[in-house]
Amino acid sequence: MEFKDKILEKLNSNFPSLHVETTDFRGDFCIKFSADKVVEVCNLLKHDSELQFVLCEDITAIDWATSKNRFTMVYHLFSLENKFRLRLKVDIDESISAVDTVSSVWRTANWQEREVYDMYGITFNNHPDLRRMYMPEEFEYHPLRKEFPVMGIPGSLPLPKK
């Protein structure tokens, strides 16, 4: 049995009601599912003795600039044991703009989710320390949102006096 099928079988047996979409493009295997199950699925992927996705390489997001499913959260996982790279995708509506934190699963997700919050304004439920990562704390905008102009908003970032 191929490793991809093993992942899907584990997901199906543990979450029978979960609707899973998969894509497999040039060796990049990707799983898409609903946002409310993200912590449970991540816990399974990390702690299952055969899967062992112990490394959370990156967490990022996509802004599609649509009112329905505006954001997509993207999780890049790697299984050192199986030498397998997996991508998870989760859609979020603009009206919610929030998703449960996976920092309880991978500690490294703490800062990565802070980065996503800083850049996209997506909040993470139950996050231990949701502060901005890069921009100054008093900054009011989220730069990687599509409505944010590339050159920024004049006066939003103060310069020192000459």
Place this chain on the structure above:
Amino acid sequence: MGLEAKLQQDSFFTTTFDAIISWARKSSVWPMPMGISCCAIEMMAVGDPKYDIARFGSEVMRFTPRQSDLMIVAGTVTYKMSHVVKKIYDQMPEPKWVIAMGACTSSGGMYRSYSVVQGIDQFLPVDVYLAGCPPRPDNLLNALIQIQEKIGRTKARDFQNLPNPELLKN
């Protein structure tokens, strides 16, 4: 006339106060290496034996602003970093000079974006802008020579201004 001839006999020479002070200043410009990104690598190359900034009396890179005369801002200055750069500049004693090294520092360079200051002259008085991305070490030496020429044109009295009272408040 008579005095000069007398002094030259005894291995003395006469000059003006301004000339000797500006000569001393320009021959011992101590840089503050404000290396923020890749330009700092070229700035390090200036210190090595091949380019050898010591030929111009500026080998004493001081990593404290309180002992330096020249700030070489080498790299991309973001809005967040700008406050740090300004604070360090304010700590340098007068007289002081600034080189904006490279495209990013001079104009934002290729970082035409919300986070990068589009030229440090928005908050610092820049004496020499240095083109290049990054500039070659000999280009930085050229900038240093330009600073030296500028110092040579100054008079000692040009820098008799008192410290900025705004800064003393803090």
